[in-house]
Amino acid sequence: MKKKEKSFIPLVVIFILVLQLINLSTTEQGQNTSNKNTKLINSDIKSINTLSITYRVNNSNTLTTELSRYNSEYNSYSIQKSQQKYKNLYHNNQVSEEAINQTMHLPDWFKYKVIDENLLKSYLANRSSILKDEPYFSSIIEVGRDFNINPILLFAITGQEQSFVPQDHVSATKIANNPYNVFCSWQSYNTDIVDASEIACRTIINLSKDRPDSVDPLVWINRKYSADQNWHYGVRSLYNEIIDFINE
Template identity: 55%
Template sequence: MENITEHLKNIKILDNNDIIKLKNYIRNKYPDNTTVKNAQILSDTIHKIIYVKLDGLPEDFKSPIKIATLKNTLGNSKSLITLYDIFSTCLVDENLRKNFRDQLTGWVNSHIEVNIKVEELDSYLEIDNIKNKEAAEVLEVKNSNINIVKGCQENINVSIIKAGFLTWLGKFKLSRHLAVTVICIFAIPLYALNRNFYINVDKASIKEESYILQVDKSTSNSIKYTNAHLPEYMRYKPVNEKKLKIFLGNHKSLLSKEPYFSTIISVAKEFNLNPVVLFSITGQEQSFVPSDNENAFKIANNPFNVYHSWKEYNTNIRDSSSIAARTVINLSQDISKDEDPFLCIGKKYAEDKNWGDGVKSIFKELNDCVN
């Protein structure tokens, strides 16, 4: 497990240079915007970059973990955010550690090549004893209502920024415009957090700041998943959903029903991946999940067989779809232009050596049908 944590420490999410590049990109794209407005766009983009790395963790934990991670890193003079920073923040929450170990283990495994088991995580927690408990935010999740125990007050202002953060800010030695930007990274989302979690806030202030959460979606999407390494036919494009449902219906597929159908489409769009790719994998792995299978509803939670099998890993369709999409994207990173992506992905995705040919064949059939 120690090797795993070292591996997580070596996986960068964001650093000072990335923030400067994003700032310059936004400034060049929106030259007529005020400094504050561009800072707000950058703030939201940074939060989205962190948030997308939380895929696989329980939904109710994501926002507080995201904010705590930012405060524990950039807010404490760190110039780099890694996956380990998220992991260590997760370990602080007793509810998450005790009651969502499968999801936490699954999240770790989605980012490393050598998978760990829940038992290994348990052993690590016992040995580690959560050494960084005081350094991280204390989070509570009860009945899906999130209570931020530390850091959030009814009236948020610049005084919430710790001295350590100001030290970190000083390292940039740039203009006061960047100071506005970085303060927005912390002050704005905390203000929004209060608003979203039903803490009383002046309504006039809410109206005035409501545009803060608006962001150029094309910008954030391109930053998250350009997938330039994928052939164009594997990147997202709309499909004829009516024809797709008919195709799935002909296979008696439970995936033609909700919430499965719309969720897979939504995840494909989120990850800039052709929906047909994901549905083709379900065809190869589980024959599109025939509804007359006695375990159909369980299989439909993980029709991609991520983490070996739906029997071993069974959460929900959004979680498994996101993991499958991310896996396809990651496994195709080093594929050359003259290689077949399905065959190359198949070598690592499944033990079945015919997996790539199977998915490729289904993709062609399904693609011809829905386009």
């Protein structure tokens, strides 16, 4: 029994030494990480009142770092930068100079306008329209901006042509690829919403050329856009309906 006890003691000592070495290595790694994180923060934010770095070692001996920052000025700065970044990425409402020059002959209400997108989606939802969903909704808005065409006019045309594409229609996703019926119909030209919207914008721009001042813009477009001579009545009615809904 005494021999066994003697052989056991050195093993305990060795085990303790190994644990100390692991702890030392982890501490050094934490210090290196701390220096890197501190340098990164100092280079990014000039003023930080309180900086707290906590290291934890889990059961698998993996080092994790928790960084806490307490500074009202920093928090305000972060929120402002995040809001600005979101605005730049998602709400670029700037119409290009080229698009402006190509649409000089259009009436003002044909040209791109910033609209309340949530209210427009609500209107489309009341119509059970699939166009309130993506990629359709944003594509129509963005293409309208790119060509300097009022998105409400584009949606009004889809309403006249395809009743805003009811989402319960058996072919809703196919119709939504070309809700303007450019190149005759969605059956004969089934493309995608971006391409169809671009063609619709070009058609509006081209068919509006050489319009006499005494002729209504929609009546002038109606000559070649649709064989239905009452097409312009429907488009105008839907356009006004959307405007009234948004402005309520």
